[in-house]
Amino acid sequence: MLQISVLETLVLLALKAQRSWEAAGAVENAHRLATRAGAGHTVHLVIALREANVATRLGDLSGARRALSRAVHHLGRADSDCEVLKWAAFVGPFEIDYATADMYVQARQPKRAVPFLRAAVRGFGGDLARNSASYRAKLAAVLLDAGEVEEACAEMSAVLEVCIGIRSPKLLGRILEFQRMVMKIDSAEARECGDRIGESVSEGLA
Structure with missing residues (x-):
């Protein structure tokens, strides 16, 4: 063993x-x-x-x-x-859901990944704030890739609200990658979300 x-x-x-x-x-x-x-x-x-x-x-x-x-x-x-x-x-179920989501992400099928990643985030819970925020940031990125801009921005906004003071290069990397993705989208909501990330990062987030 x-x-x-x-x-x-x-x-x-x-x-x-x-x-x-x-x-x-x-x-x-x-x-x-x-x-x-x-x-x-x-x-x-x-x-x-x-x-x-x-x-x-x-x-x-x-x-x-x-x-x-x-x-x-x-x-x-x-x-x-x-x-x-x-x-x-x-x-447990979380690991299976997350692995399934990862499979679909790697296969460039974000719409199929979303429900499994949502289930993984729900199953993970919020006891470990840094890891929970990191998984939710990934969910936001996959939602954005799937064309669900409104939900993706809402998810990232929730991440920004809970990760003040968390020092995690991995989390910061995911937030900045989301910002790069969202700033390419021509909509007021996407621009607002990108600007909010910039402000949060400049204030020392993550």
Whole structure:
């Protein structure tokens, strides 16, 4: 189980470093070890999600869908696990919704990504303000890409209201990327939203 935990983390690190082949190998080894060890559904759920991450990065939409289908299967049976290891306890519907949204974003199908990203934001909750704001900022960007300008601006306005004092380069990057996108749209609402972001950033937001 410790080896599987390390491999699961390695997948994310390899993807971040753009070494998809290494991430794919880690998933394969994790699956082999989990099968041999008789791991529970929660562990297999984590592995299925990592497989979906790899397939999404590789542009393999069919592979990502198959992995996500397995993830849903294991989620539905996770209650039967006698013991859930600490490193796997985080996994749940939020991760599946977010991975599904990411798949559609990477496939340039933002309209299909929106409902899953909305569900992920609702499922995440607001206990961790920085992460919650970051996910909502991503939702705003996907909404904008899907042509839902009014809702996208409303979502970003909500982000700006809650992230005063949060120091997060990732969040700031998402806010500035949204600003670049929204300023290309010729509407009063889009311009107003872009200007508000500029004012907030100049006041030390994020």
